[in-house]
């Protein structure tokens with residue numbers, strides 16, 4: 001099947017996404033809620049209310065006092081930078097295989113909203129599927145150990161957030177924790193290291209984007225923004241037609257979170273998976289390399305996504321993700337599987 005912007009997609013989520021490529025306008029009146037996670041166990045009920053409000057209204061929120069040390073985050077960024085500084089030939093030894101969320105890719109992700117490749121390279125880590133995809137100890141000592149440790153810390157925070165949503169949706173508290181079991185071979189949550197290439201500033205945003213407008217495929221995304229590396233903009237679903245985009249402050253001490261399509265479906269649309277994108281820097285703004293790190297909580301392949309009210313027919317997490325990945329990578333990259 002040809003993958004291009006005119007392809008009619010099977011999932012509603014994809015049809016929606018393919019219509020949102022317009023530049024729109026900046027709307028800085030909206031605030032991204034910051035939610036304090038300190039004393040999580042004692043304050044869980046209060047945190048849950050704050051999360052639910054943020055997730056149903058804006059779809060994006062930032063978590064402060066999340067428990068991952070600043071040192072661990074800084075180290076992850078430094079190590080990611082070292083990975084991307086490896087030679088093209090070295091990185092090309094670890095390519096993203098067809099239709100999988102693992103390995104290295106560069107300039108290959110074409111969003112249905114834009115039809116142009118994101119101006120970035122990325123490296124994906126999904127625990128069970130990394131064979132042959134780690135750089136060697138000579139190339140980058142300690143890389144796998146450090147990244148898997150960071151991945152585990154992200155998972156902890158992700159599961160805390162999801163346990164709050166489980167409470168509100170009437171599932172067992174640990175429902176999503178079991179659905180994202182890292183010990184299973186069907187685990188498919190992914191840590192993604194991102195490097196947006198240095199660029200020349202634009203007077204006006206044109207066809208090329210650092211990351212074209214999209215919603216995420218997963219249940220929940222934890223995004224670590226590099227202090228000062230701006231450009232991320234969000235647009236709540238309700239306002240997508242008007243195209244009013246809010247800048248997300250690039251704070252290095254909080255985790256920026258958003259709901260993805262999988263959880264929107266799993267919550268019968270109660271939780272909003274919102275559009276976001278990374279625009280090109282304008283004249284006068286920082287134009288160097290831009291880094292970020294994302295952790296995508298994606299239910300294990302064999303889990304069935306079924307909302308409490310059964311609004312949508314059940315679909316396995318594997319089938320759901322496959323359709324989304326397929327629509328996002330070009331044929332040239334070997335993405336059509």
Ligand SMILES: O=C(O)CCC(=O)C(=O)O
Nearest residue numbers: 194211216232278292294
């Ligand atoms: O780099 C960012 O700020 C956003 C990345 C993103 O949206 C994604 O990888 O899905």
Ligand SMILES: [Fe+2]
Nearest residue numbers: 214215216276
């Ligand atoms: Fe995203």
